[in-house]
Amino acid sequence: MQEEVENRTLTLVVSGTKFTGRMFKAAISKYMAHRKEKKLEKQRSRDAPVVPHGKQTVKQLVGQNQGISNIEITDPSIKEFEKIARKYGVDYAVKKDRSSSPPKYLIFFKGRDADALTAAFTEYTNKKVKKATKTERPSVLAKLMRSSWQTIRIRRK
Structure with missing residues (x-):
């Protein structure tokens, strides 16, 4: 109960030479007008379309009427692109085209986001190329397993 009362306390600072009842009434009415204005402003912002x-x-x-363009991606790991697009602040929509055997993904984006999307797409392709080169190399665990089998074969002979 005490915390609730403390959370609802108000500090009002009024500077003047002589503190009178009229001055207190004027300060309170100014504060109430300020609160009412803030409440209306908050309500207006809520009513505005997001x-x-x-x-x-x-x-x-x-619906945003800014012109849209699209890019086609055949790679099924679209989540990586979505992460990069969020990083660059691109407004986009993903549509899956199931008419072809491996499904294609159409990425629609605003015309004004073309430069940001180009940068995001460049980073995405660089990441994919890097991942492809990593998969060509055998893992360290596989190398160790291969060497351990070779040592076992040598010992048996």
């Missing part, structure tokens, strides 16, 4: 950012549906993207 513009979505990041991943969204194609319908939301088209």
Whole structure:
């Protein structure tokens, strides 16, 4: 109960030479007007339509009337691209095209985000190339297993 009362306390600082009842009434009315204005401002901001950012549906993207473009990706690991696109602040929508045997992904984005998407796509392709070169090399564990089998064969002979 005490904490609730402490959380609702208000500090009002009024500077003046002589503190009167009228001055106190004016200070309280000014504060109440300020609170009412803040409440109306908050309500107006809530009523305003929220513009979505990041991943969204194609319908939301088209509804923003900023022109859209698209890129086609055949790689099934689309999650990595989504992480990079969020990093660059790109508004985009992903649509899966199932008409082909390996499904393709169409990434729609705003026309104004073209430069940011180019940078994000460059980083995505660099990551993919790096991952492809890593998979070509055998893992350390596989090397150790191979060498241990070779030592076992040598001992048996």
